[in-house]
Structure formats: structure tokens, C-alpha cells
Amino acid sequence: MRQLCKGNVAVIQGAVLAGCRAYYGYPITPASEIAEAAAFYLPQVGGVFLQAESEVAAINMVYGAAAAGQRVMTASSGPGISLMQEGLSYLAGAELPCVVVDVVRGGPGLGNIAPEQSDYFALVKGGGHGNYRNLVLAPASVQEMADLTMLAFELADRYRNPAVVLTDGFIGQMMEPLELHARITSPPEKPWAVRGTAATRKNLITSIHLEPDALEAHVRKLEAKYREAQEREPRHELYLAEDAEVLLVGYGIVSRVLRSAAEQAREQGLRVGLFRPITLWPFPVQALREAARDVRAVLVVEMSTGQMVEDVRLALREQAPVHFYSRVGGNVPLAEEVSARIFEWVETAVR
Amino acid sequence: MASEPRGRVQIDPNECKGCGLCIDACPPHCLVFTEELSPYGVHPAHYLGSGCTGCGICFYVCPEPGAIVVYRLSPPPKVISTTEASRAATL
Amino acid sequence: MAEYEVVHSKSPVFYPIYERKADLKHQTHYCPGCGHGVVHKLIAETIADLDLQDRTIFVSPVGCSVFAYYYFDVGNVQAAHGRASAVATALKRACPESIVIAYQGDGDLAAIGTAEIVHAANRGENITVFFINNAIYGMTGGQMAPTTLVGQTTTTTPWGRRPVNEGYPLRVCELLATLEAPVYIERVALSDNKNIMRARRAIRKAIELQRDGAGFSLVEILSPCPTIWKMTPTEARDWVAENMIRNFPLGVFRDRRLAMPGNGGPPQRSVAEVLGLTSPSLGTEAPAAATPTDTREWKMKIAGFGGQGVLLLGQILAEMGMREGKEVSWLPSYGPEMRSGSAHCHVCLSSQRIGSPLIEHPNVLVAMNEISLRKFAPSVTPGGLILYNRRTVPADLGVSNVRLLPIPAAELADQLGAAKVGNIVMLGALLELTGALSFATAEAVLQATVKNPDLLALDLRALQAGRDWARQLPREVR
Ligand SMILES: Cc1ncc(C[n+]2csc(CCOP(=O)(O)OP(=O)(O)O)c2C)c(N)n1
Ligand code: SF4
Ligand code: SF4
Ligand code: SF4
Numbered sequence: 028m029r030q031l032c033k034g035n036v037a038v039i040q041g042a043v044l045a046g047c048r049a050y051y052g053y054p055i056t057p058a059s060e061i062a063e064a065a066a067f068y069l070p071q072v073g074g075v076f077l078q079a080e081s082e083v084a085a086i087n088m089v090y091g092a093a094a095a096g097q098r099v100m101t102a103s104s105g106p107g108i109s110l111m112q113e114g115l116s117y118l119a120g121a122e123l124p125c126v127v128v129d130v131v132r133g134g135p136g137l138g139n140i141a142p143e144q145s146d147y148f149a150l151v152k153g154g155g156h157g158n159y160r161n162l163v164l165a166p167a168s169v170q171e172m173a174d175l176t177m178l179a180f181e182l183a184d185r186y187r188n189p190a191v192v193l194t195d196g197f198i199g200q201m202m203e204p205l206e207l208h209a210r211i212t213s214p215p216e217k218p219w220a221v222r223g224t225a226a227t228r229k230n231l232i233t234s235i236h237l238e239p240d241a242l243e244a245h246v247r248k249l250e251a252k253y254r255e256a257q258e259r260e261p262r263h264e265l266y267l268a269e270d271a272e273v274l275l276v277g278y279g280i281v282s283r284v285l286r287s288a289a290e291q292a293r294e295q296g297l298r299v300g301l302f303r304p305i306t307l308w309p310f311p312v313q314a315l316r317e318a319a320r321d322v323r324a325v326l327v328v329e330m331s332t333g334q335m336v337e338d339v340r341l342a343l344r345e346q347a348p349v350h351f352y353s354r355v356g357g358n359v360p361l362a363e364e365v366s367a368r369i370f371e372w373v374e375t376a377v378r
Numbered sequence: 379m380a381s382e383p384r385g386r387v388q389i390d391p392n393e394c395k396g397c398g399l400c401i402d403a404c405p406p407h408c409l410v411f412t413e414e415l416s417p418y419g420v421h422p423a424h425y426l427g428s429g430c431t432g433c434g435i436c437f438y439v440c441p442e443p444g445a446i447v448v449y450r451l452s453p454p455p456k457v458i459s460t461t462e463a464s465r466a467a468t469l
Numbered sequence: 470m471a472e473y474e475v476v477h478s479k480s481p482v483f484y485p486i487y488e489r490k491a492d493l494k495h496q497t498h499y500c501p502g503c504g505h506g507v508v509h510k511l512i513a514e515t516i517a518d519l520d521l522q523d524r525t526i527f528v529s530p531v532g533c534s535v536f537a538y539y540y541f542d543v544g545n546v547q548a549a550h551g552r553a554s555a556v557a558t559a560l561k562r563a564c565p566e567s568i569v570i571a572y573q574g575d576g577d578l579a580a581i582g583t584a585e586i587v588h589a590a591n592r593g594e595n596i597t598v599f600f601i602n603n604a605i606y607g608m609t610g611g612q613m614a615p616t617t618l619v620g621q622t623t624t625t626t627p628w629g630r631r632p633v634n635e636g637y638p639l640r641v642c643e644l645l646a647t648l649e650a651p652v653y654i655e656r657v658a659l660s661d662n663k664n665i666m667r668a669r670r671a672i673r674k675a676i677e678l679q680r681d682g683a684g685f686s687l688v689e690i691l692s693p694c695p696t697i698w699k700m701t702p703t704e705a706r707d708w709v710a711e712n713m714i715r716n717f718p719l720g721v722f723r724d725r726r727l728a729m730p731g732n733g734g735p736p737q738r739s740v741a742e743v744l745g746l747t748s749p750s751l752g753t754e755a756p757a758a759a760t761p762t763d764t765r766e767w768k769m770k771i772a773g774f775g776g777q778g779v780l781l782l783g784q785i786l787a788e789m790g791m792r793e794g795k796e797v798s799w800l801p802s803y804g805p806e807m808r809s810g811s812a813h814c815h816v817c818l819s820s821q822r823i824g825s826p827l828i829e830h831p832n833v834l835v836a837m838n839e840i841s842l843r844k845f846a847p848s849v850t851p852g853g854l855i856l857y858n859r860r861t862v863p864a865d866l867g868v869s870n871v872r873l874l875p876i877p878a879a880e881l882a883d884q885l886g887a888a889k890v891g892n893i894v895m896l897g898a899l900l901e902l903t904g905a906l907s908f909a910t911a912e913a914v915l916q917a918t919v920k921n922p923d924l925l926a927l928d929l930r931a932l933q934a935g936r937d938w939a940r941q942l943p944r945e946v947r
Contacts, residue, residue: 030745031788031797040744051559057803070735071743075562079555080588087552087585091528091559094546099559117549140803201826202784202799204791211740221544221560223567225523231489231538233547238491280826287824361829386473390495397501397695397702403662418493420501435662437477438669441499441506443513443540444479452474 032205034172034198035060035102038128039068040207041173042100045180046214047126048074049099051088053081053107056140057196058130061102082107086114086127093123094232096220098180102128104196105138105146108154115189116155119249120234124183126176127161128192130199133357141357142196142280147334150191151307158246160253162190162260163307165278169203175305177212182260184215186252193307195330197280197359253309261311264303265318267293271300273369274322274347276315276339278304280359281328287362292369299369307335312342319347324372326350328365330358348376385432386449387425393445396420400436400446409436480513482522487539498536502702504659504692504709505534508601508668512570513541515673519680525568526560528553530582532574533607533694551582554589557596568679569596576606579615579639586645590685593650593729597675598687600641603694604713611697615639618716638716642689646722652684654723658691660710664719684727691717764820767905768828772813772845773837773858777879778892782835783814785896788918789910790818798826813841818905833903835895837878839863846873856899858891874902874939874946881934890931897935902947908936 032040038061042050050065066076075092079085085101092099103111108129118125131146133139148154151163162182164175172194179190221230236242264282267289268274275285282303292299302318304311319325325347327336336351343349352368354360387409389400394416400423401409408429411421423436423445432450440446479485487494499506516525525543529535531550538545544567548556557571571589578586578600589596605623606612613623613630616638620629630638642656653675657668668690675686691713693705700708740746769786773779783799790797800815815828832853836842842857843866849855851870860877878894885894893915900908911932919925939947 028746029791031784031791031799043740043744049559049563068743071738072740073737075559077558077562077592080584084552084555084585084588087549087555088559090548090552091546091556092563094556095560095563097559097563113549114552121547196803197800197826200801200803202787203823203826204797207744207746221526221546223524223526223544223560223564223569227544228523228542231545231547233538233545235535235547241491283823284825284827286822290824359825359827361827362825363829385476392495395496395501399502399702399706402703402706418496432476434477438510438665439507439662441501441503441510442497443483443506443510444485444495446477447475447479448477449473450476452472 029204029206031202032169033060033202034166034169034194034200035130036064037169037172037205038102038176038192039064040205041176042126042180043068043072044173044207044211045098045177046212047098047100047180048072049092049097050074050076050101051079051085051092051099052101053079053085053103055104055107057132057142057199058102058104058107058128060199061128061130082110083113086111086118089125089127090114090118090121090123093118093125094121094221096214096217096222098184098214100126100128102130104130104132105134108146108149112149112155115161116157116159117234118189119155119159119161120157121232122187122249123189123232124187125189126179126183126192127189128176128194131193131195133355139357140196142330142359143355143357144195144279144281144330145332145334145355146193147307147329147331150193151335151338159249160188160308162186162188162256163193164190165193165305165307166198167279167282167303168198169201169205172198173205173207180214186256188252193279195280257309260306261309261314262305263311263314264305266301266303268300268302268318271298272323273297273299273373274302274319274325275299275328275365276302276304276325277328278307278335281330284360284362285328285365288365288369291362291366295366295370297369297373299366304335310338310342315339315342316346319343322347324348324350324376326352326369326372328352328360330354330360382451383428383430384451385430387430387436388447388449389423389425390445391416391422393442394420394422395442395445396422397441398423399439399441403435403439405433405435406431480510480517482513482516482542483540484542489539490536497540499533500696502693502695502705503533504603504690504694505601507659507665508599508672508690508692509537509540511669511672512599514669515676516543516568518673519676521568521676521680524566525570526564528557528560528569528571530571530573530577531608532577534572534574534601535608537572551577551580552585553577554582554594554596554598555585557598558589558592558594561594561596568676570676571596571598573598573600574607575600575602575604575614575616579641586641587648590645590651590687591648593652593684593727595679595682595684597679598685599672599675600687600689601692602641602689602713602717603692604638605694605697607694607697616717618712640717642687642722645687650685650727650729651687651723652725652727653678653686655721656689656691656717656719658709658714658719659693660691660706660714667719684729689717763905765905766821767816767818767833767903768831769816769818769833769835770813770828770831770845771816771835771837772841773811775810775812777837778889779812779837780814782892782896783816785911785914785918786816786818786906788914789906792910792914793906795819796821796823798823800826811840813845833899835899837891837895842866846871854902856895856902858895872946874942876935876938878935881938882931885927885930885934887927890927893928893931894935894938897932898939899935901936901939908932
């Protein structure tokens with residue numbers, strides 16, 4: 028059954044289906060509807076919703092609920108995500124699964140509440156202290172807001188690590204048809220959790236390993252998990268990429284614009300395709316290299332001054348020239364704007 | 379012969395850190411530091427062998443969970459005279 | 470013959486050997502004479518006496534007691550600096566049957582974790598907090614704590630704490646006792662035998678209260694730190710008695726039972742019910758008479774003033790499109806722009822998957838006021854349609870190559886007796902003029918979304934009014 032649904036609300040509908048029964052958060056535009064939806068849905072299905080005193084408290088409540096083995100989540104936007112970085116590091120260090128949604132807005136500082144993609148570094152590259160990674164998923168539609176939130180819970184549990192849904196104000200605020208697949212999941216058994224029972228009495232959740240050898244062993248263990256994720260989890264989508272001479276690369280809302288831009292460019296006779304990373308970490312390196320094998324140029328478009336483009340360049344190395352185009356401050360690039368860029372580049376390249 | 383002390387304590391030199399809080403707190407002053415150093419290099423507390431009332435104070439002031447064990451003399455089974463017993467029954 | 474029996478010995482709530490410790494597995498890591506060990510013993514004794522070992526979750530802080538999990542044979546969760554009460558909050562809510570103990574030092578609880586403790590207390594979380602006040606940062610080597618006494622030298626107050634620079638010592642019990650929810654707050658001290666036995670009673674009471682579901686309890690324990698204070702253990706104990714108690718008076722600051730209102734919560738339903746996965750009542754199952762032949766791409770921008778129903782009109786169009794089997798997207802302007810009064814939204818209707826939901830060049834513009842008309846009219850694609858909420862259009866607009874139709878929607882709505890249905894009047898006109906979607910679908914959507922029968926009747930009349938107005942427009946402008 029299709030229902031017209033707001034992206035932010037779809038997140039919670041997916042979360043409820045995924046068996047999430049706890050939400051701890053703090054309001055911030057443009058993510059607040061996620062908290063509001065959680066406040067509406069979770070208590071009706073026996074879950075917990077609590078508006079915390081801050082994002083610092085919220086992420087540490089997430090830590091507590093995750094330690095107890097609950098499927099738990101929070102959501103925020105730039106300024107709140109900055110405050111949650113401490114907790115994310117602890118969650119990863121203590122190997123606790125959780126889902127964090129970042130509905131990115133303009134920064135730095137208070138910036139504004141319009142969409143940006145400027146939290147890529149903060150979440151894909153880390154942000155908190157220590158050797159850890161977040162698993163990062165980037166939805167590009169309302170449907171994916173639900174689907175990727177569900178996937179995020181699965182991945183978080185599979186790797187016992189925080190999983191992030193990195194989205195933006197537009198995807199969060201827009202409405203599209205949402206089809207919920209009535210596949211109600213129950214979270215996996217978590218024998219490691221601490222639940223105040225005889226069976227879990229010997230369990231310990233901690234991120235301290237005082238001896239250097241012990242900490243090295245722990246960090247190596249995390250590293251091995253991350254390597255496994257890099258092998259198994261990269262996800263991407265291709266559009267018109269098969270015969271493309273120019274490959275556009277963008278995620279989230281930008282990928283939607285690039286879809287239109289590719290179509291427009293094709294109408295004008297240039298074979299343009301799209302590569303959309305769905306997982307930002309692990310970054311779909313192999314798939315990108317293959318998609319770009321026969322292209323003349325790659326154009327990365329971001330609503331940041333150049334964050335994901337670093338990963339594209341790392342992936343492609345000398346394989347193809349990588350160009351970059353960006354809008355920031357809450358401005359979303361238009362399809363016309365991007366296709367005009369493509370033609371400019373192609374012309375200079377030919378000349 | 380002096381009557382048997384009501385209490386007795388045993389201090390584990392493996393756990394005692396020689397802080398002296400028990401020695402200071404013991405009302406009948408029946409704890410002292412040992413002359414010898416423990417393997418940790420401290421003078422652990424030590425029971426003199428008499429005078430302990432089994433009050434348990436040393437146990438509660440000691441920060442180490444297992445350094446002190448306090449024993450108390452279990453009261454000898456009371457021989458209740460039949461007259462007493464019958465009087466109790468009428469109460 | 471009389472026999473000696475053990476009356477006090479290591480609690481079974483402690484591990485016999487501290488295997489999690491790297492070495493010296495028979496001893497705690499605390500300094501000789503440290504108050505932490507004493508408090509640990511009192512807590513362990515209570516847990517054992519009340520038979521709560523299996524149910525207990527101990528949240529250790531960052532501070533000298535960070536390794537409390539070396540010792541307590543209970544469920545253990547180690548928290549970030551200052552966050553123990555936040556972590557404990559969620560643990561307790563996840564496991565209501567458990568006994569959750571947050572154990573925090575003065576830096577942890579009263580400095581970096583001030584917000585967390587105040588709010589956990591204020592919510593009346595059914596947890597027990599043991600607050601070890603030793604007036605110093607022990608673990609990090611003796612910096613000032615929020616509870617450091619006036620004049621006390623620390624590594625960061627080398628001339629003593631000066632209120633003019635550092636303020637006064639923070640009295641946590643007094644502060645928390647101003648809150649409504651806590652049920653039990655007491656300050657005790659490890660200053661002498663008697664006070665240690667008082668501490669023992671307080672600790673026991675606090676855990677019993679949690680066991681009985683009473684609510685938030687906190688026991689502050691004035692506790693010696695001989696190492697950092699640079700005193701012998703006995704001197705440190707006496708310093709607690711002589712200096713700390715004078716600044717932090719002992720006593721019960723709160724002891725009452727409280728019935729917190731609002732226990733019921735919402736009715737419990739199944740996930741399928743809550744998400745509407747079972748009921749077709751929303752009506753989206755049966756698409757109304759569709760116009761499947763219409764494969765045109767509609768890019769509509771609807772703009773106006775907040776309160777004119779601009780966003781809602783867009784949502785109705787998107788909902789209708791979805792019911793007719795189209796791909797749809799609806800994107801609002803949001804945030805401060807809305808607060809300033811103006812609002813607009815983008816609606817795409819297509820037979821193909823929709824690329825950018827952001828419309829730069831609409832082929833339909835609904836301008837509910839003049840400002841939006843002037844702002845967006847120039848962006849309408851050649852051949853596009855503009856519906857303007859007036860009887861006449863401004864003469865100086867200067868757009869060409871578009872159909873610009875005045876539809877006095879607000880006026881017609883007023884005639885129907887409700888200005889707020891102007892957007893529905895506009896919908897009627899828009900459907901009539903574009904044929905993008907069917908009237909039957911519009912009626913179905915209104916029926917599904919407007920529950921009040923009077924309002925529904927009004928909406929249906931408004932829809933018809935818009936349609937009628939559009940119909941009587943001369944053919945050449947249509
Ligand atoms: C975010 C953060 N800031 C600073 C520290 C360093 N730190 C560790 S313990 C501590 C203070 C401990 O003092 P207290 O809570 O009074 O406990 P005590 O050691 O005296 O028992 C500090 C500042 C930290 N671990 N994390
Ligand atoms: S039990 Fe009492 S009397 Fe005996 S050693 Fe301990 S403090 Fe002294
Ligand atoms: S109080 Fe405990 S640690 Fe200190 S001297 Fe006595 S037995 Fe040893
Ligand atoms: S530094 Fe102070 S608080 Fe820390 S273990 Fe030593 S005596 Fe205890």
C-alpha cells in the first residue's frame with residue numbers, strides 16, 4: 028500500500044518496522060519531525076521516546092539503551108551531530124549498535140536550516156576521537172528514508188557499530204509515496220547485552236582497554252570488522268551509465284538533480300550517466316572504478332565545498348579526470364546548472 | 379584464665395594496603411601494623427590476638443573488600459529452665 | 470563449646486579474584502584509605518542482603534572509579550565522563566526490572582555531567598545515584614572540582630580556590646532538593662565510624678526505594694582522597710569530618726513518596742495497526758477513475774502566504790497523483806521563510822521516476838498572492854499556465870508566452886462563507902484547466918482526509934465553484 032509520506036516520518040516508520048523500540052533525541056530543524064514521529068509511534072508499540080536535555084545526553088541514552096540490547100536511534104542535524112560525536116566514538120569503541128540520522132543543514136556554526144551535504148567529513152571520516160568508522164547510508168527518496176533506516180539497523184547489529192543515515196533537509200522535508208513492506212523484524216539475540224538478569228550478569232560494556240596491547244588487540248578487531256564491511260557492504264546505483272562518456276557522481280538529493288541533468292544532457296546529444304553511492308562508508312570504490320572505466324570525465328556534484336569528491340579521487344586515482352561542482356549555503360544545484368557545466372567542460376576538453 | 383574473646387579478626391596481608399584506618403578505628407585497640415613488609419611493600423594490619431569484640435567496625439572502615447574477616451563467638455546454646463519456659467508461655 | 474562464626478567478610482557481590490585487572494588481582498586499584506572502596510563495600514553488602522545481584526546494572530563513571538567493573542560481579546556498563554545518569558536512564562527504561570546504579574564522582578556528576586544529573590533527577594528516573602564527593606579530581610591528578618572548598622589548593626587553584634575566580638563549591642543535594650521528582654536525597658560522610666554506619670543505612674535505603682519503584686534517589690558521600698589531599702588516611706578521614714562537613718552539611722534533603730501523574734500512556738497497538746499496514750481505510754488501495762493516458766510531466770509550484778493553504782493544496786495534488794498511479798513528489802519551503810509569512814511548495818507529477826523534486830521552471834504556477842506572482846511568474850516555462858488568486862492581473866507583470874488566468878479563489882471562497890477554502894477553489898480551477906488529474910480523485914482524497922462532514926461539504930462546494938469558474942472562462946484563454 029502506498030501512502031504519501033514525509034521523509035522524516037518515513038524514517039520512523041521504517042524504524043518501527045525494523046523493531047526499533049527506543050528513541051532519545053533533542054529537537055533541531057530540519058530533523059525535528061523525526062523526533063515528533065517517534066514520540067507519536069513508539070509509545071504505542073511499547074517503545075520509549077524521550078526528549079533529552081541535549082544531544083550529549085541523547086546519544087549517551089542511546090548508549091545505555093544499546094548496552095541493554097535495544098534497537099535504538101536518534102536523529103539530529105549539524106549542530107546536534109557535533110555534540111553527538113563524543114557518544115558515537117564511545118558507541119563504536121564499546122561495539123554498540125545504534126542508528127543516528129543526520130538531516131544535514133547549512134553550516135558551519137548555526138549556518139542555516141536549508142539543505143547541505145557538509146557533514147560528510149564529520150560522519151563518513153569520523154568526527155569523534157579514535158580509530159573507528161560509522162557505517163553511512165545516503166537515501167535519495169522518501170522510500171529510501173524508510174528502507175535505508177531499516178538497513179541501517181541491520182548493519183548496525185551485524186557489525187555492532189553505529190550506523191548513520193546521512194540525509195538532508197530536502198529529503199527530510201519532502202513527501203513522496205512510501206510503500207512499507209510488512210516485514211516486521213525482531214532484532215537479533217544479543218547475548219552480550221547487559222540487562223540486569225542472571226544470564227547477562229557477567230557482561231561488561233566498556234570502551235577502556237588500559238594496556239596498550241589490549242587496546243591494540245581491540246582496535247585491530249574493530250579494523251577487521253571494518254574491512255569485512257568494506258568487502259561486503261558497498262552499495263550504489265547506476266543510471267544511464269552503461270555507455271556514458273561523462274559520469275556524474277552525487278548522493279542524496281544531489282543524485283536526484285543529477286538524474287535530471289543526465290537526461291537533459293542526453294536530450295542535447297551528450298551521453299551522460301550517473302553513479303550514486305548509497306553507502307558513503309564503505310565507499311563503493313570498486314563499482315565506481317568499473318563505472319568510470321570508459322568515461323572521458325567524471326563530474327562530482329556536492330552541496331559542500333568538496334568532501335565526497337576526495338573519496339572519488341582516491342578511488343579513481345588517475346583513471347579519469349575528476350571535476351567538481353558545488354553549491355552551498357542551502358542552495359541546491361539545478362539540473363540546468365549542472366548540464367550547462369558538463370557542456371562547458373566537454374568543450375574545453377575538446378578544444 | 380581470661381575468658382575467650384568475643385570476636386576475632388583475620389587480615390589478609392595480600393589484600394591489606396596498610397592504610398591504618400582499621401587500627402585507628404578499633405575501639406579496644408587490638409589491631410597493629412606488622413613489623414614485616416608485605417609483598418607490596420607496606421606494613422599490613424594485624425590482630426594482636428586478644429581483645430576483639432567482633433564489633434565489625436574495622437571491616438566497615440576498611441576500603442578493601444576482602445582484607446578483613448570478622449568472626450564472632452556464636453552464643454552458647456541457652457539452657458532454658460523449665461520454669462522460665464513455662465513463665466514465657468504464660469506471657 | 471562456643472564457636473566463631475564469620476560475621477563480616479568479602480561480599481559475594483565482589484568477584485573473588487579481580488580477573489579484569491591486569492595485575493594485583495587481589496586488591497582494588499584504589500589508594501590506601503580511599504573512600505571509594507568503603508562505598509563499594511557498602512553497596513555490595515546491600516545488593517547481597519537484598520538479593521539483587523542478578524538484577525543489578527552498575528554504571529561506572531570516568532574518574533578513579535572508572536574500573537568499578539573490576540570488582541562488582543553484576544552487569545556492568547562503563548559510561549563516558551559525566552554521562553552515567555543519562556546512560557542509566559536508558560538502561561532502566563530498557564530493563565524496568567533491573568536495579569540501575571549510577572556511581573559518579575564530583576567532577577563527573579557536578580561539573581561535566583551537571584545537565585545529565587539535574588534532568589535525570591527532574592524526570593524522577595527510577596535509578597539510584599551514588600555521588601562521591603571528594604572535593605577534587607582524583608583520577609587526573611588533583612585539579613579543582615566544583616566541590617573544592619574555598620581556599621583549598623589544587624593543581625589548578627595553586628593559590629587556593631577563590632570564589633571571585635572559581636565561584637563557590639556546588640552543593641548538589643541542596644540543588645536537587647529544589648526539584649519536584651526526587652524521592653530521596655541524603656548527604657553522608659565517611660568521617661568516622663558512626664557516619665559510615667549512617668552511610669550504610671542511606672545506601673541501603675536508596676536501593677530499596679528503587680527496588681520498590683519509588684523513583685529517583687541520590688546519596689552524596691563525602692569521601693576522603695588521601696593521595697591527592699597529601700594526607701595520611703587518618704588525616705584525610707579527619708579532614709572530611711572537620712572541613713568537608715562544615716561546607717557540606719549532612720542530612721536528609723528529601724524523603725517522600727511521590728505519585729507521578731501520567732502513568733497510563735497511549736493505548737498499545739500492533740505495529741501493523743500503528744503503521745496502517747492492515748487497514749485499507751485510507752482508501753489508497755482503490756485508485757479512483759484515473760487518467761492513465763495523461764503522460765505529461767507536471768511541474769507545479771504553489772506559492773502564497775502562510776494560512777492560504779498553499780502547502781496543503783500541494784499535498785492534495787501529490788496524493789491525487791499517487792492514487793492515479795503517477796510518480797509524485799512534494800517539496801515545501803520550510804523554516805524561517807515560513808515564519809516570515811510566505812510559503813511555497815513544488816509538486817511533480819510524472820509517469821516516470823522523478824529526478825529533482827526541486828522545480829526551477831514550473832509549467833503550472835498557482836500564485837495565491839501578488840508577491841508570489843511577481844516572484845515566480847518569470848520562471849514559468851513557455852506555454853505554461855499561471856493561476857492567480859484575483860479577478861484581474863497586474864498590467865505591468867510583463868510575462869509573455871504563458872497563459873495567465875485570474876481565478877478569484879479567495880473571493881469565491883468568501884462567498885461560500887469560508888476564506889480558508891480558497892485553495893480548494895483553486896484546485897477545482899486547476900483540474901478543470903489542466904486535466905492533469907480527475908475530479909473523482911480529488912473528491913476521494915478530500916473524503917479520505919477531511920473527517921468533519923460540514924467541512925467536507927464545504928470543500929466539495931469549493932471544488933465545484935473553482936471548476937465552474939474555470940468553465941465559464943472564454944475558450945480562447947482556456
Ligand atoms: C570528556 C572528558 N574530559 C576530561 C576527561 C578527563 N577526566 C577523567 S576523570 C576526570 C575527573 C574525575 O574527577 P571526579 O569525577 O571527581 O572523580 P575522582 O577521580 O575524584 O573519583 C577528568 C577531568 C575525560 N575522561 N573525558
Ligand atoms: S571487630 Fe571490632 S574489636 Fe575486633 S578488631 Fe575489628 S574493630 Fe577491633
Ligand atoms: S583498613 Fe584495611 S587496608 Fe587499611 S590497614 Fe586495615 S586492613 Fe589494611
Ligand atoms: S586519587 Fe583519591 S580518589 Fe583516586 S583512588 Fe586515590 S585516594 Fe581514591
